[in-house]
Amino acid sequence: MTPDPSPPADEDLTAETATEGIARRRRVFDETKVGLRFFLGKRLPQDSDIDDCLQVVFVKLMEKGDDVAPPALRSWLYRVASNESARLWRTKAATEKMFQKHGGVGTHVPDPTIAAMQAEATEQVKKALKELPESWQQIVSLRIYENLTFQQIADQLGIPLGTALTRMRRALERLKNDLSK
Amino acid sequence: MEISDLRNNRQQQQDNVELTETCKNQCLQYLLGELAPDQLTLFEERLGESVRLADELQRQAEMIVTLSEVSNLPDVTTRTHASTTFQNANLPSRKFGSQKWVMQGLVIAVAVCIAGFVFRTWWPSTRPPQGSESPNDNLAGRVINDGSNMTTVSESTLIARAWAAAQVDENDLNITPSASLAGTYVQATSSSNNELELELEATDNTSEDSFSWMFTAAFEIHEMDTNDG
Numbered sequence: 038m039t040p041d042p043s044p045p046a047d048e049d050l051t052a053e054t055a056t057e058g059i060a061r062r063r064r065v066f067d068e069t070k071v072g073l074r075f076f077l078g079k080r081l082p083q084d085s086d087i088d089d090c091l092q093v094v095f096v097k098l099m100e101k102g103d104d105v106a107p108p109a110l111r112s113w114l115y116r117v118a119s120n121e122s123a124r125l126w127r128t129k130a131a132t133e134k135m136f137q138k139h140g141g142v143g144t145h146v147p148d149p150t151i152a153a154m155q156a157e158a159t160e161q162v163k164k165a166l167k168e169l170p171e172s173w174q175q176i177v178s179l180r181i182y183e184n185l186t187f188q189q190i191a192d193q194l195g196i197p198l199g200t201a202l203t204r205m206r207r208a209l210e211r212l213k214n215d216l217s218k
Numbered sequence: 219m220e221i222s223d224l225r226n227n228r229q230q231q232q233d234n235v236e237l238t239e240t241c242k243n244q245c246l247q248y249l250l251g252e253l254a255p256d257q258l259t260l261f262e263e264r265l266g267e268s269v270r271l272a273d274e275l276q277r278q279a280e281m282i283v284t285l286s287e288v289s290n291l292p293d294v295t296t297r298t299h300a301s302t303t304f305q306n307a308n309l310p311s312r313k314f315g316s317q318k319w320v321m322q323g324l325v326i327a328v329a330v331c332i333a334g335f336v337f338r339t340w341w342p343s344t345r346p347p348q349g350s351e352s353p354n355d356n357l358a359g360r361v362i363n364d365g366s367n368m369t370t371v372s373e374s375t376l377i378a379r380a381w382a383a384a385q386v387d388e389n390d391l392n393i394t395p396s397a398s399l400a401g402t403y404v405q406a407t408s409s410s411n412n413e414l415e416l417e418l419e420a421t422d423n424t425s426e427d428s429f430s431w432m433f434t435a436a437f438e439i440h441e442m443d444t445n446d447g
Binding site (some may be wrong): 041065068071072074075076078079080104105108109111112113115116119159162163166177180181186187188199201202206209212213216 | 232239242245246247248249250251261262263265266268269272275276277278280281282283284285286287288442
C-alpha cells in the first residue's frame with residue numbers, strides 16, 4: 038500500500054503557477070505571432086527589423102506579461118510591438134542618432150513625475166468611463182474586468198452579439214476621443 | 219532609398235481592404251482572442267495588406283490596454299453586478315438580513331416583557347413581610363384568590379389591580395371590608411376624584427415602573443372608582 042502523497046508546499050504551488058504563467062504567455066505569443074508579423078510588416082520596411090521587434094516583444098512579454106490582465110494580453114502585445122516599431126524608426130533617424138551621441142534621449146533617467154502622471158491618467162480614464170452610456174460601461178466592465186466573452190455577455194444581457202461588439206467598439210472610440218482632448 | 223521615403227510610400231499605398239463595421243468588430247474579437255480559427259487566418263492576411271486595418275487594430279489595442287490598467291472601477295463593476303445576475307442573488311440575502319434583525323429585536327422585546335412580567339408577578343410574594351397584613355394585601359390576595367369570579371379578567375389585569383390597590387392604600391384610601399372584588403366591583407368610600415393624578419404622582423417617583431404599568435393601574439383605579447353601580 039502506497040502512502041498518500043503529501044500536499045504540495047506553497048513553494049511548489051508558486052513554482053507551478055509561475056510555470057503555468059510562462060506557458061500561457063508563450064501560448065499567447067505563438068497565437069499572436071503571425072498577426073504581429075503582418076502588423077509590423079506595415080510599419081517596418083525590413084524583415085530583420087520585424088524579427089528584432091518581435092524578439093523585443095517576446096522578451097517584454099516574459100518580463101512584464103504577468104502584470105497584464107489576461108483579456109488584454111494580446112492587445113498589450115500589439116501596443117508593445119507598435120511602440121517598439123516606433124522606437125526603431127526613431128533609432129534609425131539621424132536626429133535620434135545625434136541625441137544618442139550626446140547622451141540626451143537614449144539614456145533612461147528615472148522620473149519621479151511618472152507615477153503622478155500615471156495616476157492622473159488613470160483618473161482621467163475612470164472619469165471618461167463614467168461618462169459613457171451605462172449600457173456601454175456594462176459591456177466594457179463585463180469584457181475587460183469580468184473577462185466574459187462577447188457571446189456570454191450577449192447571452193447574459195439578452196442582446197445580439199453584434200450589438201455587444203458595437204457597443205464595446207463605440208465605447209473604445211469615445212474613450213479615445215475623450216482622453217485625447 | 220531613405221527610410222522616411224519608404225514610410226511615406228507605405229502610407230500612400232492604396233488600401234484595398236475596406237474598413238467596414240465588421241472589420242472593426244473583428245479587430246476587437248481578434249485582440250480579445252475571440253475570433254474563430256477560420257476567420258483568424260483571413261484576418262491576419264488582411265492585416266498584412268491594409269494599413270487602415272492595422273491602425274484600427276492598434277487604436278483598439280491601445281484602448282484595451284489602457285482600460286485594463288485601470289484595475290479599480292468599483293462604480294462600474296458594482297452597477298454591472300447589480301444590473302445582471304448578481305442582483306437577484308443578493309436581494310434575498312439582504313432581505314433575509316433585515317428580517318433577521320427584526321426577528322432578533324422582536325425576540326429581545328418579548329424576552330424583556332416576559333422578564334418584566336415574571337418579576338412583577340413574583341416580586342410582591344418574595345418581599346419580606348412587614349408587620350401585620352395590610353388592607354391592600356388583603357385586597358390583592360382577594361383579587362388573586364377569587365377565582366370563581368375572575369373568569370373574564372386577565373392575569374395581567376389582576377396584577378395591575380393589586381398594584382393599583384397598593385398604591386391607593388398608600389394614599390390613605392380607606393377600603394371598606396365589605397368591598398366586593400368579585401369581578402371588577404370595588405367600593406372605595408373615600409377615594410378622591412383625583413385618584414388618577416395621585417396614581418401618576420405616586421408612580422413618578424418609582425423609576426423602575428414602566429409607563430404601561432402605570433397606565434394599566436391608573437385605568438384600573440379609575441375603573442374601580444367609577445364602576446360603583
